[in-house]
Amino acid sequence: MNYLSIEDIDSLPNWVKEARLQKNNPRQNESIGKGKTLCLLFFNNSLRTRLSTQKAAINLGMEVMVMNFGSEGWALEYEDGTIMDQGTSEHIKEAAQVVSQYADIIAIRAFAGLQDKEKDEAEEVLNGFVNYASVPIVNMESSIGHPLQALADAITIAEHRTKTRPKVVLSWAPHPKALPHAVANSFVEMMQLQDADFVITHPKGYELNIEITKNSTIEYDQDEALKNADFVYVKNWSSYLDYGKILHKDSDWMMTEEKLGKAKFMHCLPVRRNVVVTDGVLDNGKSLVIEQANNRTYAAQIVLKKILEKK
Ligand code: CP
Numbered sequence: 001m002n003y004l005s006i007e008d009i010d011s012l013p014n015w016v017k018e019a020r021l022q023k024n025n026p027r028q029n030e031s032i033g034k035g036k037t038l039c040l041l042f043f044n045n046s047l048r049t050r051l052s053t054q055k056a057a058i059n060l061g062m063e064v065m066v067m068n069f070g071s072e073g074w075a076l077e078y079e080d081g082t083i084m085d086q087g088t089s090e091h092i093k094e095a096a097q098v099v100s101q102y103a104d105i106i107a108i109r110a111f112a113g114l115q116d117k118e119k120d121e122a123e124e125v126l127n128g129f130v131n132y133a134s135v136p137i138v139n140m141e142s143s144i145g146h147p148l149q150a151l152a153d154a155i156t157i158a159e160h161r162t163k164t165r166p167k168v169v170l171s172w173a174p175h176p177k178a179l180p181h182a183v184a185n186s187f188v189e190m191m192q193l194q195d196a197d198f199v200i201t202h203p204k205g206y207e208l209n210i211e212i213t214k215n216s217t218i219e220y221d222q223d224e225a226l227k228n229a230d231f232v233y234v235k236n237w238s239s240y241l242d243y244g245k246i247l248h249k250d251s252d253w254m255m256t257e258e259k260l261g262k263a264k265f266m267h268c269l270p271v272r273r274n275v276v277v278t279d280g281v282l283d284n285g286k287s288l289v290i291e292q293a294n295n296r297t298y299a300a301q302i303v304l305k306k307i308l309e310k311k
Contacts, residue, residue, distance in 0.1 A: 001310045002130060003138045003303045005145045006189040015151065016158045019295070019302040023155075026059045026301070032308050033062035039103035040140065043070035043110040043125060048269060049140045049148065052296035053107060059301055060308065065103065070110075078124040092124075096132035105136050105307055112143035112180040114244030120144065120180075136307045138300075141182050144209075149268050150186035151299035154194070156292045157231060160264055165195050166230035169263075171222060172202030173276040174249045175236035183268050184237045185212050192216060201225035205247045208240055222253060229263040231288075234277055257281055264288050 002008060009015050022028070038057040042050065050066065057064045067073060076095055077088035084091070099106055110125035120143040130137050139147055157168065170187055185208060191198040192215055199217045200208070201224075207213070219225040226232060234255045239245045255265065255277040265277065265287045273279055281287060 001307050002136050003147060003307065004126065004130065004142075005139065006147050006150055006186055006193070008147070009151070009193075012154060012190070012193045015302055015306075016154050018305075019151070019155050019298040020158065022059070022301045022305070023295070023298040026297070029305060030059065030061040032305060033057065033060035036061075036104040036308065037063045037065060037102065038105045038107065038304065039099055040064065040066045040107045041069045041073075041099070041109070041129075042067070042140075043108070044141075046109060046140070048293050048296050049109060052293070053138075053140060053148070053300040055297045056300035056304055059297070060304055062104075062304070076125075076128070078128050092128035093132050096129045097134065099129075100134040103135055104311065105138060105304065106133055107138035107140045108142070109140040110142055112182065112244075114178050114180060114238060117240075117243040136311070138303060138307070143180065144182055145186045145189075146182040146268070147186050147190075148296065148299050148303065149183055150190035151303070152292055152295040153187060153233070153266065153268075154190050155295040155298060156266065156288055157194070157196075159291070159295075160288060161230070163230070165197060167197040167199070167228055168194075168231045168233065169225050169229045170198075170200045170233045170235065171225065171255065172206050172253060173234045173236045173255060174251055174253050175246075175272065175276060176249065178238035178244050178246050179236050181208055181237045181240055184208055184235050187233060187235070188212055188216055199225045203248070203250060203253065205239055205241065206237065208237070222259070226259055226261065226263070229261070231266055232260055232263045233266040234271075235267065236276060251275075254278065255281055257284060257286075260286060266292060269293055
């Protein structure tokens with residue numbers, strides 16, 4: 001079993017329920033991973049994913065190895081039949097098989113480059129390991145998805161919902177750098193599995209991949225979208241249509257206490273204060289961001305537990 005996207009969750013309510021049980025007693029299954037090794041390979045930076053996934057593995061009794069592959073590993077080649085006389089030193093075929101000998105589960109973080117949509121959507125790093133590794137693979141954020149984050153978000157919403165069908169809004173925010181679509185994509189996919197009134201709001205031109213959003217409501221008027229919201233998930237992403245471009249940095253879209261109203265604020269972190277969201281929102285008790293980060297441990301823990309049970 002791999003955990004590559006939200007589609008690998010066979011029952012979201014059951015996984016959320018089980019994750020909350022793990023949270024109540026994190027060491028209850030610490031014999032399940034005894035003698036097993038998790039190898040985390042980072043091609044990009046991380047705080048939460050790196051530490052929470054390690055914590056989850058420790059809670060399950062696993063050993064953990066971490067490598068900053070992007071800065072410390074050999075430059076990998078992904079193309080078949082390439083004459084490797086340029087910058088790449090090692091082929092994914094050997095690298096994935098070698099790491100598989102050291103690990104029982106491999107977890108990979110490899111962001112979108114945002115230069116070439118086709119290349120990003122091919123997910124060459126994640127799929128390279130899926131194709132050539134002989135052990136299960138976990139996606140710790142790839143070009144197009146961040147399913148560990150979305151599972152943590154589902155746990156957080158379940159913990160804080162006061163009605164069976166809450167209104168949840170995904171609201172685009174300004175940002176000085178072009179960011180990938182992975183967090184937004186997986187959040188949309190996760191919300192499509194929930195009983196919720198779910199609305200996406202963003203300026204025109206920031207439409208996500210229509211194949212992902214086709215079953216969701218899009219409202220271009222942010223004020224209209226935010227009316228009566230229970231949860232507001234704020235996230236920047238670059239344009240998908242004009243791939244990887246920043247179309248504008250309109251600060252009108254920054255989340256404020258006034259706009260948030262009675263809703264709870266959500267964000268995956270890291271967040272840029274007073275660009276994406278005001279200090280007031282983060283500091284006034286309506287923010288769930290620290291709890292979301294806490295739930296990253298239990299999202300990872302349920303994923304690792306499911307994989308260990310199937311091995
Ligand atoms: N939300 C998230 O994935 O955080 P990191 O990038 O710090 O891992």
